Amino acid sequence: MMPTSGMHYAPTHKPNPVVKSGEFIFAAIGLDHGHIGGMCNGLIEAGATLKWIYDPDPKKLERYLAMYPTAKAARSEEEVMEDVSVALVASANIASERCPLGLRAMAAGKDYFTDKAPLTTLEQLEDAKAMVNKTGKKYAVYYSERLHVESAVFAGQLIQEGAIGKVIQTIGMGPHRANPDTRPSWFFNREEYGGILCDIGSHQIEQFLFYTGAKDAEILSAQIENYNHANYPGLDDFGDCTLKGDNGTSGYFRVDWFTPDGLCTWGDGRTFILGTEGYIELRKYVDIARSNRGGHLYLANHKTEQYIDVEGKVGHPYFGQLILDCLNRTENAMTQEHAFKAAELCVKAQMRAEAVKGIVRV
Amino acid sequence: MMPTSGMHYAPTHKPNPVVKSGEFIFAAIGLDHGHIGGMCNGLIEAGATLKWIYDPDPKKLERYLAMYPTAKAARSEEEVMEDVSVALVASANIASERCPLGLRAMAAGKDYFTDKAPLTTLEQLEDAKAMVNKTGKKYAVYYSERLHVESAVFAGQLIQEGAIGKVIQTIGMGPHRANPDTRPSWFFNREEYGGILCDIGSHQIEQFLFYTGAKDAEILSAQIENYNHANYPGLDDFGDCTLKGDNGTSGYFRVDWFTPDGLCTWGDGRTFILGTEGYIELRKYVDIARSNRGGHLYLANHKTEQYIDVEGKVGHPYFGQLILDCLNRTENAMTQEHAFKAAELCVKAQMRAEAVKGIVRV
Numbered sequence: 001m002m003p004t005s006g007m008h009y010a011p012t013h014k015p016n017p018v019v020k021s022g023e024f025i026f027a028a029i030g031l032d033h034g035h036i037g038g039m040c041n042g043l044i045e046a047g048a049t050l051k052w053i054y055d056p057d058p059k060k061l062e063r064y065l066a067m068y069p070t071a072k073a074a075r076s077e078e079e080v081m082e083d084v085s086v087a088l089v090a091s092a093n094i095a096s097e098r099c100p101l102g103l104r105a106m107a108a109g110k111d112y113f114t115d116k117a118p119l120t121t122l123e124q125l126e127d128a129k130a131m132v133n134k135t136g137k138k139y140a141v142y143y144s145e146r147l148h149v150e151s152a153v154f155a156g157q158l159i160q161e162g163a164i165g166k167v168i169q170t171i172g173m174g175p176h177r178a179n180p181d182t183r184p185s186w187f188f189n190r191e192e193y194g195g196i197l198c199d200i201g202s203h204q205i206e207q208f209l210f211y212t213g214a215k216d217a218e219i220l221s222a223q224i225e226n227y228n229h230a231n232y233p234g235l236d237d238f239g240d241c242t243l244k245g246d247n248g249t250s251g252y253f254r255v256d257w258f259t260p261d262g263l264c265t266w267g268d269g270r271t272f273i274l275g276t277e278g279y280i281e282l283r284k285y286v287d288i289a290r291s292n293r294g295g296h297l298y299l300a301n302h303k304t305e306q307y308i309d310v311e312g313k314v315g316h317p318y319f320g321q322l323i324l325d326c327l328n329r330t331e332n333a334m335t336q337e338h339a340f341k342a343a344e345l346c347v348k349a350q351m352r353a354e355a356v357k358g359i360v361r362v
Numbered sequence: 363m364m365p366t367s368g369m370h371y372a373p374t375h376k377p378n379p380v381v382k383s384g385e386f387i388f389a390a391i392g393l394d395h396g397h398i399g400g401m402c403n404g405l406i407e408a409g410a411t412l413k414w415i416y417d418p419d420p421k422k423l424e425r426y427l428a429m430y431p432t433a434k435a436a437r438s439e440e441e442v443m444e445d446v447s448v449a450l451v452a453s454a455n456i457a458s459e460r461c462p463l464g465l466r467a468m469a470a471g472k473d474y475f476t477d478k479a480p481l482t483t484l485e486q487l488e489d490a491k492a493m494v495n496k497t498g499k500k501y502a503v504y505y506s507e508r509l510h511v512e513s514a515v516f517a518g519q520l521i522q523e524g525a526i527g528k529v530i531q532t533i534g535m536g537p538h539r540a541n542p543d544t545r546p547s548w549f550f551n552r553e554e555y556g557g558i559l560c561d562i563g564s565h566q567i568e569q570f571l572f573y574t575g576a577k578d579a580e581i582l583s584a585q586i587e588n589y590n591h592a593n594y595p596g597l598d599d600f601g602d603c604t605l606k607g608d609n610g611t612s613g614y615f616r617v618d619w620f621t622p623d624g625l626c627t628w629g630d631g632r633t634f635i636l637g638t639e640g641y642i643e644l645r646k647y648v649d650i651a652r653s654n655r656g657g658h659l660y661l662a663n664h665k666t667e668q669y670i671d672v673e674g675k676v677g678h679p680y681f682g683q684l685i686l687d688c689l690n691r692t693e694n695a696m697t698q699e700h701a702f703k704a705a706e707l708c709v710k711a712q713m714r715a716e717a718v719k720g721i722v723r724v
Contacts (some may be wrong), residue, residue, distance in 0.1 A: 010382045025601060136538070152581045164622075168587075168590070169602075169616065170588045170618065171533070171535070173634070175636075175641075220583040220585035221582040221604045223582065223612065225610070227528075227530045228530070228638040238612070240604065240612060240614060240616075241502050242582075242585075242602065242604050248589075250600070250602060252602060252604075252614055254531065254533065254614065254636075256531075258530075258637075259662075260526075260640040260641070260663045260664045261665075262640070262662050262663050262664055262665050262667045263662040263667050264667055268641075268662070272535070274537075274616075274618065274620060275620075276590040278622040279537075279620070279622070281650065288660045288662060288669075289644065289660055289667055290652075298651055300621075300622050300624050300625040300651075301624050302623040303623075304624045305624045305625050305626055305651055306388070307650075307651035307652070
């Protein structure tokens with residue numbers, strides 16, 4: 001199996017539509033991160049109709065038009081914004097541009113669905129909150145490492161059922177393959193990608209909040225490093241963070257760009273969830289030296305020690321819920337408060353880590 | 363398989379003696395923690411002769427005399443200390459008493475080999491250092507979760523061979539089964555057991571220093587909790603700590619008393635070692651839902667993704683090295699500096715975590 005970078009991770013699954021064709025129309029603007037594929041796939045499988053694709057780069061546009069034949073190329077962002085049939089704008093553009101685009105989409109009366117990290121500064125967060133308040137529109141976030149991972153979805157269900165008692169801590173590991181030569185320059189400019197704790201760390205903080213039920217958290221420690229990529233001085237190739245939830249729970253995560261070439265996939269992502277009555281381990285994308293696909297959940301509690309293969313059995317209810325939330329103005333997929341809190345904490349963790357290093361952004 | 367507490371974890375392996383019978387004589391004083399069994403087994407398998415056992419509690423004494431028929435019961439600690447044939451005193455007494463006993467042993471001209479944590483206060487550390495300087499004797503520590511675990515030993519060999527490049531971080535998880543009703547009262551008195559970061563955390567800090575090669579570290583964060591044992595207010599049932607090595611490396615560990623009854627052994631201990639060119643995962647005592655014994659090492663680097671079963675293949679060179687170090691006054695098993703640094707950091711981590719909680723020791 002060829003090592004892949006994770007840059008174009010775009011899971012596809014069997015359709016489970018919540019609406020009929022044409023009942024929920026969306027557009028994709030900004031194709032800078034391959035996550036846009038997963039975002040579109042998830043929405044389309046849930047019944048949404050992709051009407052427009054737009055990106056200023058014609059090569060990217062062509063690639064995605066070939067993948068989604070029902071969609072047509074927009075000539076400009078404005079053409080999409082002016083189309084009243086478009087209910088939602090999805091985007092995976094450069095991280096620092098995600099909020100400005102979202103503000104324009106919401107101002108144009110659309111809900112917004114952005115790749116993580118959804119924003120890169122606290123000023124953007126304030127702008128996003130203000131626009132949500134003003135327009136009543138949604139600023140939804142593709143925290144894919146939970147929402148688009150069946151083992152992660154199933155863990156939430158197990159916890160809900162009480163399988164491990166009260167959750168007291170999460171440990172997350174989010175290693176990624178770097179392949180720096182294949183990535184665009186914005187991946188190495190901290191102002192654009194937001195720093196490692198903001199970028200891939202946002203997945204981790206979202207999971208911490210979700211599994212522990214914390215509504216807020218204190219950052220006990222946060223650090224970034226460039227251990228082994230001197231040629232890319234703007235890259236944080238390592239970051240970690242310790243969190244204390246407002247409900248007393250604890251969290252730790254490490255993110256890094258050190259997935260070695262010998263591993264069959266882009267990263268050995270793990271989540272450990274410790275409860276008062278047991279624990280869960282997720283081996284999200286690979287079960288190292290056992291299985292080269294994802295979907296692995298391990299559970300031990302007072303009654304059992306077991307492996308559960310969830311591949312293809314759980315699905316990704318997030319996308320259908322998001323569509324229905326947009327139609328019904330509900331918050332079943334994810335609350336706006338939760339999405340913003342994860343964004344806030346990942347920016348704050350990154351700021352704290354940069355301050356320790358004396359990094360000054362230009 | 364019956365769940366066990368880990369209290370009496372005493373691995374036995376095939377003998378690999380470095381001395382002939384009677385060439386290295388030792389005594390065991392203080393049988394409060396079952397680790398004394400592992401300590402004696404390790405030394406005996408490496409050729410040492412256990413001559414005396416002493417404990418003020420006749421029941422404990424009887425139990426260990428039955429296990430080690432070559433040994434006889436001493437009538438007092440003094441009887442052991444006065445026997446010039448005894449080269450080393452091994453002890454797993456109550457943690458807060460380990461240093462005072464060690465001082466007496468060294469003053470009596472013996473090397474000392476103590477269970478971890480080797481001491482519980484910085485004052486004891488100063489006393490121990492002073493006595494080592496004065497007498498030239500050794501204050502060796504049974505950091506069993508590395509020294510007596512074949513996967514942990516083999517990881518050190520792989521790193522030495524460059525299998526994962528330069529080590530940049532370790533993550534350790536040291537869950538233990540609580541079984542509080544079966545444990546003596548000193549396990550729940552922080553002054554006696556030292557607190558969770560000092561007690562079972564000492565294993566973790568020792569491993570961080572060993573695998574990363576750090577000679578010292580800054581404690582970035584340290585916390586203790588009693589999440590679910592209100593009946594045992596002196597118990598820290600959870601602790602974690604983030605470390606920054608003096609060579610720039612990073613470390614995190616979590617220790618807890620939440621191993622659920624369904625797990626086939628006392629704890630799903632893990633160590634993750636991240637290097638610039640790969641990573642190693644140790645599943646030390648169980649491979650959850652795969653194998654109910656230990657000895658599991660997973661390796662991924664630029665060339666390979668593989669599982670290595672090290673059970674029975676690596677052994678525990680520490681014990682033979684310790685005996686030879688005592689005979690030859692060398693430091694091949696572990697330097698005194700390393701043993702003391704791990705002890706210092708675990709006490710400091712615990713002190714910091716207690717200060718956060720406002721805990722005042724009596």
